[in-house]
Amino acid sequence: MLLLRPTRAPLLPCSTPFRPRPSYSTSSPRCLLHQLEPDSSPHQQPLKGKADWKRRQEGSNFIDTLNLSVLSGRGGAGGVAFHREKFKARGPPSGGPGGAGGSVYLLASPTVTNLSHLPRTIRGGAGASGGGSWLAGRRGDDVVVRVPVGTIVREVRREPKDEDAAEIERQEREELEWAYEANRVRLAEAEARDARWTAWKKRRDKAEKFGNPDDVEPWEEVDEVEVPQEKLMALSNLRKALFVMYPQAELEGHPHFLRTEHTLLSKLLSREVDMPDPKMRRRRRRRRARTDEDDTPLYLDLTKPTPLNEPILLVAGGQPGLGNPSFLTHEDRSPKYATRGGDGEMMRLELEVKSTGEVGLVGLPNAGKSTLLRALTSSTPRVASYAFTTLNPHHGTCILWSDGTFSGPRASPSSSSATDEITDTPATPEYFTAASPRPSRAERRAQQPSTAPAPAEERSEVLRFTLTDNPGLVASASLNVGLGHAFLRHIERCAALVYVVDLSSPDPLGAVEALRTELAAYARVKGLREGELEGRIRGVVANKADLFVAPRRAGAAEGEGEGEEDDAAGAAAAAETPEAGRAKLSALRDYVARVSADEVSRGVRRAEDPIWVVPVSAKRRENVQALVQRLAATVRTERERAAQREEIEALEAEEERLRVTGERWLGGEASNGSSSSE
Numbered sequence: 083m084l085l086l087r088p089t090r091a092p093l094l095p096c097s098t099p100f101r102p103r104p105s106y107s108t109s110s111p112r113c114l115l116h117q118l119e120p121d122s123s124p125h126q127q128p129l130k131g132k133a134d135w136k137r138r139q140e141g142s143n144f145i146d147t148l149n150l151s152v153l154s155g156r157g158g159a160g161g162v163a164f165h166r167e168k169f170k171a172r173g174p175p176s177g178g179p180g181g182a183g184g185s186v187y188l189l190a191s192p193t194v195t196n197l198s199h200l201p202r203t204i205r206g207g208a209g210a211s212g213g214g215s216w217l218a219g220r221r222g223d224d225v226v227v228r229v230p231v232g233t234i235v236r237e238v239r240r241e242p243k244d245e246d247a248a249e250i251e252r253q254e255r256e257e258l259e260w261a262y263e264a265n266r267v268r269l270a271e272a273e274a275r276d277a278r279w280t281a282w283k284k285r286r287d288k289a290e291k292f293g294n295p296d297d298v299e300p301w302e303e304v305d306e307v308e309v310p311q312e313k314l315m316a317l318s319n320l321r322k323a324l325f326v327m328y329p330q331a332e333l334e335g336h337p338h339f340l341r342t343e344h345t346l347l348s349k350l351l352s353r354e355v356d357m358p359d360p361k362m363r364r365r366r367r368r369r370r371a372r373t374d375e376d377d378t379p380l381y382l383d384l385t386k387p388t389p390l391n392e393p394i395l396l397v398a399g400g401q402p403g404l405g406n407p408s409f410l411t412h413e414d415r416s417p418k419y420a421t422r423g424g425d426g427e428m429m430r431l432e433l434e435v436k437s438t439g440e441v442g443l444v445g446l447p448n449a450g451k452s453t454l455l456r457a458l459t460s461s462t463p464r465v466a467s468y469a470f471t472t473l474n475p476h477h478g479t480c481i482l483w484s485d486g487t488f489s490g491p492r493a494s495p496s497s498s499s500a501t502d503e504i505t506d507t508p509a510t511p512e513y514f515t516a517a518s519p520r521p522s523r524a525e526r527r528a529q530q531p532s533t534a535p536a537p538a539e540e541r542s543e544v545l546r547f548t549l550t551d552n553p554g555l556v557a558s559a560s561l562n563v564g565l566g567h568a569f570l571r572h573i574e575r576c577a578a579l580v581y582v583v584d585l586s587s588p589d590p591l592g593a594v595e596a597l598r599t600e601l602a603a604y605a606r607v608k609g610l611r612e613g614e615l616e617g618r619i620r621g622v623v624a625n626k627a628d629l630f631v632a633p634r635r636a637g638a639a640e641g642e643g644e645g646e647e648d649d650a651a652g653a654a655a656a657a658e659t660p661e662a663g664r665a666k667l668s669a670l671r672d673y674v675a676r677v678s679a680d681e682v683s684r685g686v687r688r689a690e691d692p693i694w695v696v697p698v699s700a701k702r703r704e705n706v707q708a709l710v711q712r713l714a715a716t717v718r719t720e721r722e723r724a725a726q727r728e729e730i731e732a733l734e735a736e737e738e739r740l741r742v743t744g745e746r747w748l749g750g751e752a753s754n755g756s757s758s759s760e
């Protein structure tokens with residue numbers, strides 16, 4: 083997590099210091115900050131557009147990569163006002179402080195699944211100006227950007243060309259120096275005039291009291307010192323950007339005002355506060371570095387949901403301006419000026435969502451991944467008998483109960499649909515094609531049984547894990563061919579992967595081989611460890627096993643002798659006998675065992691993680707119970723390993739902390755020792 087406010091001085095010392103909103107904690111360490119990932123390769127950009135286009139064609143507005151700008155709001159100006167009351171003609175200054183600008187925060191939320199709800203530019207609200215009667219201006223509205231869990235956030239810095247930046251910087255600095263110089267001359271002049279006036283007034287009062295007032299020379303104004311026009315101009319411009327004046331206030335020769343101005347200009351010169359940008363000449367300022375070593379581009383990997391009360395600060399809102407009571411001093415009883423608010427900041431971000439399911443389903447198009455997800459969870463991805471039905475990842479939760487059954491979170495235990503065959507999703511939604519109009523909600527409610535389903539016998543939840551159905555992989559997806567990386571990025575995060583192959587296809591072994599090759603190639607392209615993705619494969623689901631069962635053969639046999647077409651169908655069906663299915667399955671098992679052993683020997687896979695093979699029929703939900711048991715065992719092992727890894731990391735971090743502290747302590751002792759010996 084990030085610091086929520088930069089530790090930056092307000093424009094001027096102020097009796098009411100700016101405080102962040104109390105609901106946000108500022109204590110979280112900035113643990114996820116890394117250097118920019120090396121692989122944000124520009125060649126992915128056109129294909130990203132292609133993936134989004136294809137999704138839109140299918141009527142989906144899923145967006146998993148997005149470039150956006152976040153801008154925080156400007157702080158409101160302080161108010162310049164004086165209290166007015168009956169019988170009190172000249173009340174004290176009563177301008178309220180301005181409102182702070184709105185900040186922009188980031189929150190990884192499990193309630194969003196993609197980035198389609200985000201506009202390209204996100205702005206925090208501007209703070210309102212302070213009013214009279216000590217009324218503070220309204221704070222600018224904070225904005226919380228919600229992104230899915232699993233989003234990677236990278237800051238993109240587009241620095242202006244070196245010469246431009248240097249030229250603007252030089253010009254700004256020169257104008258500041260001129261303004262400072264002009265202010266210094268005018269301040270010295272005003273202070274001298276003030277001193278002269280005090281002395282003259284004293285003499286005149288004395289003469290009026292004790293002698294002849296005519297002895298005192300009349301008051302004479304001294305001509306102003308010549309200051310070059312451009313310096314006066316620079317001072318006047320900066321004054322407009324820094325202060326709000328009371329209408330028709332004469333502050334030109336006012337020593338107290340000039341002194342305040344001098345303080346502020348000195349702070350600008352020493353870079354304690356930022357230069358104001360009244361003309362938005364440089365558009366918006368980049369996010370300020372919180373500390374010197376903190377000026378690396380932001381990189382966040384949001385693998386866990388962010389606590390709601392601790393959103394991550396992206397850009398802080400502008401500081402509020404101070405009202406004129408802040409400048410009340412013994413000498414200046416009616417300050418006729420207030421400061422303007424600080425500018426907001428801007429940051430350009432590149433967001434990339436990488437899904438974080440625990441078990442990812444990987445397979446060629448049409449293998450039945452979506453059908454399998456529908457069979458195991460209550461998620462309802464589209465199912466159809468053509469390739470690339472699924473274009474973005476779908477998540478589902480599988481719950482295992484103590485009585486050995488399983489269900490998705492919404493599935494009712496008594497629901498009969500748990501055993502129904504999963505049919506393909508109709509191309510056109512039913513309510514467009516249905517002859518009779520769709521029943522109203524009231525009618526549907528009336529049709530429902532009046533009594534609630536009987537509660538299931540006592541059972542408790544044993545395990546709950548998430549499954550991700552991913553779009554189908556094609557050959558050369560790792561080279562970003564087709565919609566390659568747009569699909570592959572979503573399997574990078576799954577703790578365990580499972581291949582789904584169509585057992586009825588001519589070459590299921592070839593399918594496994596193709597998937598392995600793609601994963602290995604993608605891992606290489608992404609600079610992952612060798613075998614990183616292949617090593618995560620835990621099993622193979624041999625789907626569509628129902629196509630090998632007797633009824634089909636029997637159905638085909640019925641058609642025998644009814645013509646040539648039927649002969650062809652009969653031949654195809656003959657290939658799909660249970661014996662053929664068993665032969666294919668055992669060939670697949672042998673092949674997978676060989677692959678597994680090979681990966682163990684290459685050091686990519688642990689010996690205790692051989693790849694299992696489970697034949698299922700996702701469509702008919704047959705043998706899925708055995709599959710769930712396998713998946714549950716895998717998830718349990720992975721969770722144990724993750725917990726162990728976290729423990730080891732925590733221990734290492736603690737060791738490192740002790741080492742650094744010890745070194746500091748020993749270093750301190752050594753230097754003390756040497757100084758005492760001297």
Ligand SMILES: Nc1nc2c(ncn2[C@@H]2O[C@H](COP(=O)(O)OP(=O)(O)OP(=O)(O)O)[C@@H](O)[C@H]2O)c(=O)[nH]1
Pocket residue numbers: 445446447448449450451452453454464465466467468469470471472473504505506552553554555625626627628629698699700701702
């Ligand atoms: N007979 C039979 N058909 C199945 C089975 N599983 C899936 N199918 C059919 O296979 C076709 C493709 O299923 P999908 O679940 O859409 O396949 P997919 O792998 O998600 O495909 P993509 O999303 O395009 O990658 C559909 O027509 C399903 O009805 C099964 O176990 N048996």
Ligand SMILES: [Mg+2]
Pocket residue numbers: 451452453463464465471472551552553
């Ligand atoms: Mg699918």
